[in-house]
Amino acid sequence: MGRGFYDLYVSASCLSITTLAKLREEGFKGVGAVVSIDDISSAPDRCFATLDRAEEEGLSVGIDVVRRLAIDRQLRSSQVKKILRKWRRSFEVISVHALTRELTAFACRDGRVDVVTLIPGSRMLKGDLYYISEYSKAVELLLVFLQEGKPHNRANALSFYRRTLLTLERKRMLKHLVFSSGAYSPFNIRDPRSMASLLHMLGIPYEDALAALSVNPTSLIKKCRDKLSGRIPVRGVEIVDE
Amino acid sequence: MNSRGRFLAKDKCRVRGSAHVVHRYLILVTENPDRAFEKLKKAVLELWGINGLAITGLKQMSVYSEKNALIVRVEREGLHMLRAAIAASSEPIARVVKVTGSCRKAKRIAESLPSQRQDFKHVNPR
Numbered sequence: 001m002g003r004g005f006y007d008l009y010v011s012a013s014c015l016s017i018t019t020l021a022k023l024r025e026e027g028f029k030g031v032g033a034v035v036s037i038d039d040i041s042s043a044p045d046r047c048f049a050t051l052d053r054a055e056e057e058g059l060s061v062g063i064d065v066v067r068r069l070a071i072d073r074q075l076r077s078s079q080v081k082k083i084l085r086k087w088r089r090s091f092e093v094i095s096v097h098a099l100t101r102e103l104t105a106f107a108c109r110d111g112r113v114d115v116v117t118l119i120p121g122s123r124m125l126k127g128d129l130y131y132i133s134e135y136s137k138a139v140e141l142l143l144v145f146l147q148e149g150k151p152h153n154r155a156n157a158l159s160f161y162r163r164t165l166l167t168l169e170r171k172r173m174l175k176h177l178v179f180s181s182g183a184y185s186p187f188n189i190r191d192p193r194s195m196a197s198l199l200h201m202l203g204i205p206y207e208d209a210l211a212a213l214s215v216n217p218t219s220l221i222k223k224c225r226d227k228l229s230g231r232i233p234v235r236g237v238e239i240v241d242e
Numbered sequence: 243m244n245s246r247g248r249f250l251a252k253d254k255c256r257v258r259g260s261a262h263v264v265h266r267y268l269i270l271v272t273e274n275p276d277r278a279f280e281k282l283k284k285a286v287l288e289l290w291g292i293n294g295l296a297i298t299g300l301k302q303m304s305v306y307s308e309k310n311a312l313i314v315r316v317e318r319e320g321l322h323m324l325r326a327a328i329a330a331s332s333e334p335i336a337r338v339v340k341v342t343g344s345c346r347k348a349k350r351i352a353e354s355l356p357s358q359r360q361d362f363k364h365v366n367p368r
Contacts, residue, residue, distance in 0.1 A: 026337060146330045151288075154330075190329045191337055197325035206322070 003210065004029035005192035006217035008068065008093070008115070009142060009180035011036075012047070015054040019186045020061045026191040030064030030221070032093060032180070037071045037083060048090075066221055068093040070117070077106040084112045092224050095140065098122035108132055111235060114224055115140050115178065118164060120157040129171055135235070138220050139168065142182030143195060162202045169204055177204075178220065179212040264318040267303065267348035271355070272336035275305050275312040282314065282324070285331040290323050298324050303345055309355045311339070313348045 005028045010019075012033040023031055033054045035047045051067050058065035069091040071080060080096065080103070088094065095115035096107035101123060107113045108124075108131040116132065117140040118124070124139075132139060141164065145157040168174050179199055183189045192213045199209035226232045231239050272278040279302040286295050298320030303313040316324050321341065328335055339355070342348045 143329060147332050187334050190334070194325040194329035194338060197322040198329040200322050201326045 003214040004218055005214050006030040006032070006064075006066075006221065007181050007183070007189070007192070007213075008032035008066070008140065008178055008217045008220075009034050009070070009095075009117070009182045010189070011184040012050050012054055013039075014183065014185050015050075015057075015065070017057045017061065019189070020054070020058050020063050020065075022186060023189060024061050024063055026189060028063065028192060030066060030217075031058070032066045032068040032217075034068045034070045035091075037069070037073050037075075040069060040087065066093055067091045068095065070095050070097065071103075071107075072097040072099075072117075074099045075103065077102060080106060081110075084110070088112050089228065092228060093221065098124070104128060108135075108137065111135055114138065114220060117142065118160075120145055120153075120160040122160075124164075124167075129167075129173060132176055133171075133173055136223065137176065138178045138216065139164075139173070139176050140178045140180055142180055143190065143198070144182035144184070144188050146198070147188060158202070165199070165202050165204050169208075174204060174208045175211070175216060177208070177212040178217050179209070180217075263299070265299075265315050265343075266318050266321050267342050267345050268314045268316060268321075268324070269311060269339040269342070269348050269352050269355075270314060270336035271309075271311050271339055273310065275307055275310055278312055278336050279314065281331075281333075281335045282328070285327040285335060286324060289327045289330050294320075294323050294327075300324070304349060304352065306352050306355070308357050309352065311352050311355050312336075313345070313352055315345070 007023065007028050010031050010033065012035050015031065015033050033051055035051065040047050055065045069087055071083060084094065093114050094112065095117050096103060096113050097117045097119055098104040098107065099119065104116065104122060104124060105128060107116045108128040115138045141161055146154055168177055179195055181189055196206065196209040196213055199212060200206040233239065270278065283295065283300055286298055286300065297317065299317040301315040303315050305312045325338065340351050342351065
């Protein structure tokens with residue numbers, strides 16, 4: 001049986017039936033339909049309608065669409081807490097972009113955040129890595145920063161990703177790594193094995209690179225869905241069917 | 243050498259030394275197979291430089307215009323470099339259908355692809 005690849009970060013607005021079919025052909029089993037915090041604050045009904053449509057079309061094509069909220073704006077932790085209180089149960093996966101130290105530290109500490117998305121320039125300290133490991137969160141890297149921008153910026157991004165991967169490997173935290181495309185248009189989507197080859201060339205074993213696109217996101221999604229459905233009522237407790 | 247002065251098989255290997263290079267053959271599906279190879283070389287050059295282009299040792303083997311497919315040969319050590327360059331390129335170049343160890347199998351797979359594939363249905367705004 002083949003691996004089930006997931007691209008956990010694709011903008012929901014670009015998820016048409018052709019994009020979903022393209023994802024299927026590329027070899028993906030599922031996709032994370034991402035809604036940003038600006039969109040959900042300004043037009044929540046439209047966002048949910050887009051997500052519902054994407055889910056239906058994904059079902060027809062054979063792609064598992066995961067609802068995801070990305071907090072990708074620089075906010076104070078009190079504002080993020082308000083957002084999490086309001087929208088936690090409406091989305092399967094919630095992520096926070098590590099834009100500032102305060103936001104990064106809060107995202108690693110708070111149990112309601114599932115993914116911490118690192119952008120070039122983010123700083124993660126020892127305590128952040130401890131919380132990520134403790135709460136079984138995921139650390140996400142996005143391909144889009146390596147595809148776009150001036151060569152100097154792309155080189156900086158490559159260097160940042162290499163350092164991050166070496167840190168995660170040294171701390172034995174590669175099972176928390178997730179690699180996504182970060183696509184906001186169908187032209188940013190690449191096939192999963194090429195993405196894994198890129199991670200491998202940055203210094204981690206190829207098997208771990210493949211796991212960052214398959215096993216790790218799959219287990220994260222399963223855990224998040226179990227939490228929402230009530231199978232995991234509190235951390236460390238799971239209701240097993242008799 | 244044997245008594246007749248002819249090289250034995252094991253001697254041939256010794257004479258060849260370390261010159262034996264292993265290749266991999268990629269079957270790629272793309273919008274424009276005639277220009278895809280140049281784009282691949284450019285992507286490898288952009289990401290890995292001249293040394294990267296040398297390590298990959300790219301060569302275009304066959305083009306199947308009616309199937310929007312092409313077969314590219316790459317040295318085994320450069321396979322991950324090529325795939326990484328495809329992933330990190332700013333525009334979509336091609337999709338890798340299969341990687342094989344022999345050109346014959348690659349041709350069989352490419353010939354079995356349906357004609358006039360329309361994988362890239364979008365119009366690139368760039």
